[in-house]
Amino acid sequence: MVLVAGKNGDALTALYDRYSRFVYSISWRMLGQKHLAEEITLDVFERVWFRADAFQPEKGQLKSWIARLTRNLSIDRIRHEKIRPEMTAVSWADWFQELGSRHSSPELAVTRTLQADRVQLAIQELPAEQQEALAYAFFGGYSHQEIANLLDLPLGTVKTRLRLAMKKLAFLLFDEELG
Amino acid sequence: MTEFEAIKELLPGYVLGTLDPAERMRVREFLDACRGCREEIAHLTAVTERILETAVELDPAPALRGRLQERIGQPAPAAAPARPKAAAPEPAGGFWAPLWSFFGRPAVQLGMAVLLIALIAANFLLWRAQERPGNHAINERGMQALAVQGTADTPEASGFILISADGQSGALVADNLPGLAPGTAYQVWLAIDEAGVLESGGLFQVDENGYGGLGLQATRPLSEFTRIGVTVEPESGSSGPTGLKVLGRDLP
Numbered sequence: 229m230v231l232v233a234g235k236n237g238d239a240l241t242a243l244y245d246r247y248s249r250f251v252y253s254i255s256w257r258m259l260g261q262k263h264l265a266e267e268i269t270l271d272v273f274e275r276v277w278f279r280a281d282a283f284q285p286e287k288g289q290l291k292s293w294i295a296r297l298t299r300n301l302s303i304d305r306i307r308h309e310k311i312r313p314e315m316t317a318v319s320w321a322d323w324f325q326e327l328g329s330r331h332s333s334p335e336l337a338v339t340r341t342l343q344a345d346r347v348q349l350a351i352q353e354l355p356a357e358q359q360e361a362l363a364y365a366f367f368g369g370y371s372h373q374e375i376a377n378l379l380d381l382p383l384g385t386v387k388t389r390l391r392l393a394m395k396k397l398a399f400l401l402f403d404e405e406l407g
Numbered sequence: 408m409t410e411f412e413a414i415k416e417l418l419p420g421y422v423l424g425t426l427d428p429a430e431r432m433r434v435r436e437f438l439d440a441c442r443g444c445r446e447e448i449a450h451l452t453a454v455t456e457r458i459l460e461t462a463v464e465l466d467p468a469p470a471l472r473g474r475l476q477e478r479i480g481q482p483a484p485a486a487a488p489a490r491p492k493a494a495a496p497e498p499a500g501g502f503w504a505p506l507w508s509f510f511g512r513p514a515v516q517l518g519m520a521v522l523l524i525a526l527i528a529a530n531f532l533l534w535r536a537q538e539r540p541g542n543h544a545i546n547e548r549g550m551q552a553l554a555v556q557g558t559a560d561t562p563e564a565s566g567f568i569l570i571s572a573d574g575q576s577g578a579l580v581a582d583n584l585p586g587l588a589p590g591t592a593y594q595v596w597l598a599i600d601e602a603g604v605l606e607s608g609g610l611f612q613v614d615e616n617g618y619g620g621l622g623l624q625a626t627r628p629l630s631e632f633t634r635i636g637v638t639v640e641p642e643s644g645s646s647g648p649t650g651l652k653v654l655g656r657d658l659p
Contacts, residue, residue, distance in 0.1 A: 237476070244475060246616075252467040254459055266471055270478055277479045288452075289563045289583060289617070295459040296452070303424055324461070343554065343565050344461035351458075365423045366458065372425050387416060394419040397454045402559050 229290060233280035240277050247291065248273070251298045257323060258302040258367055259311065271301050303369030320363055324348045350400035358393035361386055410437070414444060422451040453562035553656065555635070561585060561653040564617070574630025579637075580620035584613050584653055587639065594640040596648050597625055597632040608635070610644050632658050 231239030248269060255268035275297060276283075283293050305311075324344070351359060364370045364378065376386045408416075414437045420426045421434045438444055550572045557564030566581035579595060587593070595608030606626060613619035623629060634657050639650035 237479075240479070241472070241476075244472060248467055248471070249464045250462065252471075253462040253465045256465055257462055266467060266474075269467055269471060270475055273475050274478050288456075289585075291460075291583065292452075292456045292563055295456050299455070299459060300424065323458075343457070343556075346554070346556075347458055347461050362423075365420075365425045366455070369424060371427055372420055373427065375425070387420065390423065390425065391416060391419045394422070394451050394454060397458075398450050401454060401457055402450065402556075402562055 229280055229283050229285070232276060235277075240273065243276065244273055247294055250291070251294060254295065254298045255302045258299065259305060261311070264305060264309070264311075268298065268301050268305060272298050275301070306369050320348075320351050320359055323367070324351075347401065350397055353400060354393050354396060358389045358396075361389040362393045365390055411441070414441065415447070418444060418447050419451055422448055422455060450559065453559075457562065551659075553658070555579070555581070555637075555654045555656050557583070557654060558652050560651055564653050566620075566654060568623070568635065570629050574628045577623045577629045578620060579608070579611075579623055579635075581611075581613070581637065581654060582616070582618045584617035584619070584637075585651075586615070586617065587612065590642055591639055591650070592642040592644070593619070593637050593653065594644055594648070595621065595623060596636045596638065597623070597629070598634040598636070599631060600633050604632075605647065607644060607646075610640070610642070629658075634658060 229239075229243075232243060251272050252265055252269045255272075256262065256265035259265050259268065272294065276294070283290060351362075354362070361375055361379070364375045370378065372383055372386050372390070375381075376383045379386070414434055417426060417430055417434050421431065426434065434444075438448075551568075551570045553568045553570070555566045555568060561584065563583040564581065564585075565583060566579060568577055568579050570577040581593075584593065592610045592612055594610050596605060597608045598605045607624070609621045609624045611619045611621040625632070634655070636648065636652055636655035638648040638652050640648070
């Protein structure tokens with residue numbers, strides 16, 4: 229990233245070769261349209277190029293930063309293009325349906341599959357109503373109020389469901405008891 | 408409800424991006440004075456990242472690489488190197504490099520690598536069908552691949568342990584470990600809790616991507632140990648764990 233910040237084009241190319249599939253995959257899953265996923269992929273690496281100094285290694289790994297950036301830009305695009313909900317993969321079943329089928333190497337497939345199995349099981353541990361609210365928030369970028377309107381629920385109920393869901397996932401995935 | 412309690416209620420929404428602008432500003436203003444809130448945000452963020460990492464990898468159009476160069480005003484790069492086929496890795500480098508050094512003689516190396524490729528390919532679907540997280544028999548003969556997860560300090564880290572069918576030998580491969588400071592290494596620890604046994608399983612380094620591994624060294628069969636962990640230690644090793652724990656799990 230130091231080289232990218234120094235505007236080394238080869239460094240950005242190397243970064244693209246390493247992470248473009250990851251970025252494209254997230255954005256394609258969230259947006260459900262190839263051309264939009266490609267635009268997001270370009271946006272992400274353009275942001276990496278021009279804002280490399282925004283990456284703070286002490287706060288996490290590069291891949292995590294890129295993942296958050298991808299999701300945030302995808303949600304911005306979803307909101308801007310008003311392409312939800314019909315064309316957005318808002319269900320966990322959609323997200324997990326092809327798990328493990330395509331990865332760049334066997335060891336990556338093994339590691340990712342084991343990790344993904346754990347995430348999928350953790351999601352399945354959540355009550356159905358929490359899964360539903362979380363999917364709207366996670367993939368659709370809906371606000372609390374929008375989710376409440378969609379599900380015809382009080383605002384406080386939506387907040388509670390999301391909080392309980394995230395707390396339980398933190399516990400199941402990392403053994404973290406959040407207050 | 409106190410302001411602290413109210414803010415805590417908003418933290419998942421803050422991480423998920425579901426707050427309205429006023430709520431978001433309210434959380435931001437509170438964060439500087441709330442270390443616990445910042446820590447909770449880090450944990451919640453790790454959850455979202457872990458989910459995102461499960462995205463199935465898809466190939467973007469090859470032309471996209473050139474379009475990126477156009478966007479940033481850089482000359483077009485050479486074509487991307489072809490990715491190795493999943494079932495035919497090169498005999499040295501990447502994943503196979505650490506495994507290559509695990510098992511001694513070339514003939515054994517070749518046999519193990521071929522066996523591993525075959526086992527991974529043949530049992531992939533079987534693996535996925537099993538619903539016990541973190542414990543996956545690799546074949547009927549009992550060779551096991553066990554997932555190892557990162558800790559709260561290293562939620563990105565992951566890996567797996569391969570243990571031979573007779574439990575006598577094995578290997579650890581890890582990915583996304585934090586970079587090491589000069590003069591330090593990762594050290595594997597093997598423990599038998601009931602017997603108060605704790606011994607080193609060996610030292611290893613990682614590449615720039617946090618990827619590395621080693622053949623596990625132990626004074627007794629790996630199947631006897633009940634726990635494994637990895638910590639950061641001086642590169643010459645320690646007699647007991649002293650540094651940051653980056654990986655760990657109980658052994659069946």
